[in-house]
Amino acid sequence: MSEPRVAVVGAGVIGLACAWELRRRSADVVVIERADVGGGASRGNTGWVSPSLTYPLPAPGMLREGVRQLLTGGDAFVLRARLDPAFVRWLWSFRRSCSSARFDSGIRALLTLNRRTLELFDSYRDAGIAFEMHAAGLVVAARTAGGLDLYRRTFQRLHELGYEGGSIDELDAEALAALEPALDRAQVMAGLHARVDRFVRPEQLTAGLAERLRADGVEIRERCEVRTLGRRAGGWALETTSGPVTAQRLVVAAGLPTAPLLRRLGVPIPLLGARGYSVTIAGRGTPPRHALYLAEAKLGLSPFDGGVRLAGVFELGASNEDISPGLGERLLGAARPYLGGWQPDPDGPVEAWAGLRPATPDGLPLIGALSGLDHIYLATGHGMLGITLAPATASLLAPLVLEGQAAPELTPFDPARAL
């Protein structure tokens, strides 16, 4: 019997990883992308592959912190409120997810999903997928005495709940400065070093996956927008801007726009956009060696070959990728106090970017079959964790799509919980 034809909607990191796992299992795959490969949220992010920092966003104390940010006009969290029942429902559901019990079960689910993450990234490289990957680990750096508290508590909880990725090193000011000379020794007083974490250049990961998929015979149709998903005998008929596409199985991995696409099918899924920004810059001095998280500023920094990327901000409810004037200077201004041995070059190029994280109210992705409809599968809602979780999501979803084998690891991510 010939392998089924599978259409994957969306060529972000999630859709491409799914296409890769499906193709490896000999499926006939077509990927449909309304813009360019990897041009959505998957492009300008920091590319952290961070099992040590994988936890659901709704956490005990998170509401208090969100309100504090809003009242003090902090830049890291912004609420783009609107009078829309779906928005209010999302917030209500987020509030309910902030309990200790739900946080713990979310961590357990993500730990299980992440179990093979690093191994899967290695397998991509072994398969000849070309992308930049760094393995020096992640350093959280703080300028205040309490700056590390949240991260220390989170790391500890991950360990208590079964995280097996090794311990986290505590660093005093001296040890931190020795490990990471790019930081300002006089300003940064303590740090945590998670050795196992990595970072990849996300735009290279998506380009590398697409190149490899095409070489393996997968058709990737760019600038082709899926307008409607229609059912037909034995599968699906998609109406796209370049004509109809038919397939026996359908994987929807369209990031935030998955919500309007499924709404047209009568399926309301709770996704909100959480806009974040990055700037990729040149600098002077000794570039950072690690992925850095600047704790109080809530900014991540990834030193890629040939450019350092600084990213952050969580603008919940945003619906476009507009970049406000002065954004680059705001991010750089917040990062500068941490930096010593390396400083952004004031005359160098600044590449600014914005992306919409697809965020679910319980902070867990939606991965699995859509109940009540045959042969349609979701892989979205990865929020702040899409790069980290893409390979694991795909490796567990592909057997479900092709053989109907539902891995127990996917149970907590079943889209049914959100419908």
Ligand SMILES: Cc1cc2nc3c(=O)[nH]c(=O)nc-3n(C[C@H](O)[C@H](O)[C@H](O)COP(=O)(O)OP(=O)(O)OC[C@H]3O[C@@H](n4cnc5c(N)ncnc54)[C@H](O)[C@@H]3O)c2cc1C
């Ligand atoms: C500032 C920032 C920093 C981040 N840092 C990290 C990090 O360090 N580590 C990490 O793990 N995660 C990080 N993330 C999160 C990560 O970027 C996302 O979780 C991930 O990119 C989501 O991937 P995706 O494939 O679901 O969505 P996308 O990359 O948005 O892909 C969806 C694709 O579907 C296409 N599409 C949409 N609708 C249609 C349609 N109708 N027809 C055809 N195609 C369609 C879109 O054009 C898009 O290309 C960060 C995000 C931001 C914003």
